[in-house]
Amino acid sequence: MKQIECKEIADLLVDYSDGQLPEEQSQIVERHLKKCNNCRKYLGDLQQSLNIVQEIWRENLAEIESVEISVPVKNRRNINRKYAAIAAGLLIAAGIFSVSMQQTLQRPGDVMTAEQVERKISESASAVRLLATADLLREYDGVKDTLNKLYKHIVATYPDTSAAMEAKIRIKSLM
Amino acid sequence: MPDTNSHIDEDNLREAGLLEVFLQEQDRLKRIIAGMGMGAWDAEDILQDVSIKALKNNDRCKERGKALGWLIKVTVNRCITEHRRRKSFAAKALELLDRKRRGSKGVLGPDENAVCSEEKTLLHTTLLELDRKVLMTLVLRYFCDMNASEISEILNITPSAVRNRISRGREVLAKKLAKRGVRP
Structure with a gap:
């Protein structure tokens, strides 16, 4: 019982x-x-x-406890993939740029120093990075003004880069 | 005994977007994630996923209380999916215990709640071997201070099923402790 x-x-x-x-x-x-x-x-x-x-x-x-998400961002794995693609693009672009610069350097009367070549590559890379950042932001609402400023900054700061050309097209698409 | 009805207050009726509530209530969501035994990397991944879902569905819930419920639900589902992805609770338990052992500074001090590491190790493993749904129910009840009715809404089961899961989980833990002769 x-x-x-x-x-x-x-x-x-x-x-x-x-x-x-x-x-x-x-x-x-x-x-x-x-x-x-x-x-x-x-x-x-x-x-x-x-x-x-x-x-x-x-x-x-x-x-x-220390993990803090302050601004929503895309899934890190996707971002990593995206940045990997951008990085690969940058390397290819830098390679093409270097080769074309070497060819340019070989042309008589058109001399560019190694420092200038390096600066050009660095500027191109910075411009592409900024463009990629802006493109990531495009997926969110209410960021039109920020995007506009970012694209204009790319155009003004890195005028001779292909990213600046792309930025001009993006500015038009925002209008 | 926590006041399980304390979540229902005027603040819950205030209008708020999911993203705003997410930013304010991360600590509560972290308790769910920690209770499910996730590490910092998993926590970051899960919180990021929840934040993105909150952003995409920002205007889905008008009231703060409902928004919080939605966020808890998404976090719960994400944690359960994460566990499913791992498939084996035992593997996860070993990983966690290894991490603890590596991070351990050695002997417990005399004032550290007098809980010996053997009991903890035993229950840690048992906890992670529990059915994930039972574990989640225990986490919501005893780590997030939610009552059976609140949990039933989050998990889409009846309050009586919630109570069953709680009893089952508590019994498993207590019996494991008793089997090893550990007594309070």
């Missing part, structure tokens, strides 16, 4: 420990607990296991 009673009480102990049992059932459980060592131990295990689990959760929370 005691076994059956313990089983019935055990089914109520989670609700009892959470304070979710109606008063009448609560009193039945309390009366049983006074005389049953096994059920008291089980109640202790229920409470102790929850305490430890909550501590584990708090530790996990402390580990991710």
Whole structure:
């Protein structure tokens, strides 16, 4: 008889420990607990296991506490793919640019120093990066003014680059 | 015993977009993610995904309370998907325990709640071996202080199913502790 009673009480102990049992059932459980060592131990295990689990959760929370998303951005994996494509594009562009510059350098009367070549490559890369950033922003609402300023900045700062040409086209498309 | 009805207040009826609520309630979402045993990288991925969904659906919920419910639901689903992707809870548990061991500074101090690492390790593994739906229910109940009715809305199950899952989860944890002879 005691076994059956313990089983019935055990089914109520989670609700009892959470304070979710109606008063009448609560009193039945309390009366049983006074005389049953096994059920008291089980109640202790229920409470102790929850305490430890909550501590584990708090530790996990402390580990991710510093993660903060302030501005929604596209999924990092997609962004990485996009930037990988941009980076690959940049390398190809830089390669083509270098080759064409070497050919230009070889032409008599049209001399460019290595520093100038490097600066041109650097400017082209900066312009492409800015253009790519602006293109990422295009997918969001309410950023038209920012985009306009960004494209105009590319045109004004890096006028001789292909990115500046692209930026001019983008400005027209925004109108 | 937490006041489980405390979420229902006037503030919940205030008009707010999903993005605004997301930015204000990241800590609450982090509790769900931490409760499911995710690390910092997973947390960042999940929060980013939720933020993008919030941005795309910004005007979907007019009231703040509903917006928060929506965000919790998306976070819960994302966490569950993440676990499904991992397929094995055991593998995840080992990964977490390894990380803990590597990051551990050694012996616990006398004031550190007197919870020994063996109990923690045992329950840590048990927690991560739990059915993910049972685990999520426990997280929402005992780490996010939500009541059965609130959880039932988030998980699309009845309050009585919520209570069943809670009982099942608590029993598994308590019995595991009892089996090893650990007593309070």
